[in-house]
Amino acid sequence: MIAGVAYDVIVVGAGSMGMSAGYHLALSGVRTLLLDAYDPPHGEGSHHGEPRLIRHAYSGGSTYIKMALRAQQLWQQLEEESGAKLFAASGVINAASADSFKFPSRLKDARSFGVAVETLDAAEICRRWPGFRLPEHYTGMYEPDAGYLFSEQCVAALRKLAVDAGAELLTYTPVNRIEVRQGGVAVHTKNGIYYAQHAILSAGAWFRTLEPFITLPVRSVRKAIGWFNPLVPLYEAGSFPGFTLADAGGTYYGFPSIGGAGLKIGRHDTGHDWTAGEALEPFGRYAEDEGDLRAALENYMPQAAGVLNKGAVCKYELTPDDDFIIDRHPLHPNVLLAGGFSGHGFKFSSVVGEILTELILYGRSSLNLEPFALSRFGAGACVPQPI
Template sequence: MAAGQGTYDVIVVGIGGMGSTTAWQLARRGQRVLGLERFDIGHGMGSSHGHNRIIRRAYFENPRYVPLLDRAYALWREAERAWGEQLLFVTGGLDAGPENSRVVQGSLASCREHGLAHDVLTAGEVARRFPGWRLAEDHIAVYQADAGFVASERSILAHVSMAIAAGADIRAREKVLAWEPTATGVRVTTERGVYEAGRLVLSAGAWIGDFVPSLAAQVVPERQVLGWFRTSDPSLFALERFPVGILSDAAGHFYVFPQWGIPGFKIGLYHHLHETGHADTLSREPTARDEAVLRDGVRRFFPAADGPVLALKACLFTNTPDEHFIIDRLPDLPQVIVASPCSGHGFKFASVVGEVLADLAMDRRPAFDLSLFALERLTATA
């Protein structure tokens, strides 16, 4: 189809974690799909770079996520088979902190409600089983064997490639300027042309407020920084010896990974320095202060990784007030679907969210209860 014009079944704005899986799901169903990305495919300006993201079933955020996670695991494996490359790596996972912490108690609640196999370990038991970890004496951990991580950057490239192979029209470096409803669907105007479709999926990450102004005050971009540190004993942080994890502490929630993809032990801190603003103005350049915040967690809980910093990368969260996702149609424009699986814990769901968004775009009823992610909960409190 010629550049700058065309009519499609569905237009997907934002081809990151969620948009790439949506485009693939739609294209493999025979839909005419246009995917529009402002930056490069697999860019480093949004929320999904930094090589990998944790996946876990023992979900402390809310037990209602667990059915979605069951399907997400299955769809990641399906994508692996279709693409011919491993995307999901199982390392085991720890949710750790004081016994009464939200991380520990929420993880246990999901395990109990959904019958998930798990172990509860003392700090000493964690150190013996996983010597790269050193918890405070009053901490405990919930261990789940099938936790791990998804290769986030490779997953986006895989889903985009499979979407194109299935017939999707994916266009990068084409900024969307505006969209408007029409009698038969939507019209999208970009820097390069005008396109029409019956349905529009807005999965623009930290820029979602630009496309749905009524949400601008409710979806707040926040700067995050990930760090990779050289270890004194790399074997302690190998895939088979170091589980992914979330560690609740007075400073917040650290999240950690074994060494994989690039040298070094990877660590991040939820809500890092609490820096918020528009996605275009938040700095992507890491600083010495960013390193110091992360190194504090390394020194206290992962001392064998307290070596020179090897890499720092800034990315973005997009936080809702309750830190749950947005997956819904616009109330007065049902042909427009808003997807913001966000607040720092969304990527693991990309596989299933793509399936859900494709269902919504094709007027099919998704297989899950999405009431937790409804727009009305935000507009009611705005």
């Protein structure tokens, strides 16, 4: 074992996934060190810009549904333990062009797990929520028990409870290099070298800074989001649901106006590539930052297309298939990887932390992790370099 080991696990990247792992590890009595280049929650990762949808009728088979349901349980437990408001049960409507997107397989899988879900035609969607204007050929899948999470409050609650349980957190401590030797892990930072038996790498859009220790098939992408002031009071929290909208031209997601902030909408597809360490171009740098969002509102929720109250940018970390990476390093089994959460991962962070803790403690997870294995990308995809 490497000399000077002070921790059982070092978590590199204490955003949503890393902070959740630190919380679960510390609760299990594991000596845990969390390292982050900033001071979470912060605006340099993928967890800022409140809020985030959480829904349970998921595509991709039973693994995602099981994870979503377990994640919901864990968020509720965290809410009770922290005393903070983390979840709002707004319901979520997924509306799509019937000739482009199909819901039957998702409905079947969801109902087999007891998820409450309804199918609605365009007329019924517009009757229930008059703020929508949908073409007749649209169809919808509504989850009454779904809603949204207040992402920054979630990370703050995980941080407090992790530290209270004994985890150590070092902020403004970027990692320069990682090496594995003598069965342990040495993590080099600007503030010194830290040693542990295991490491969890959860660096989000910043994974490239960990090369050449690991190279993942993940693109970091700049995304634009906006908050628009509705023209009428149809879109307020408490009466309007979270939503997704999809047709052959694009996919969008959004939230009711919370506390007068305005209806929030973002585009899930498209975006501009971003390289870790480069400046993130501000909202408005491209005409489509506001233009795409406003066009979607004008098409489907025209009375929400008022003045832009605020625009912001965030980061996605996209894998080639949009599924996550939760696996061991190809050369070092005592190093776990959690990345590529592809713009739909935040809701799962509560359970991803539990999964990573199970892998550390027991060598396996109670959930099927095969969909998240590195091997699906082929033998040369990660190009790890032994150090």
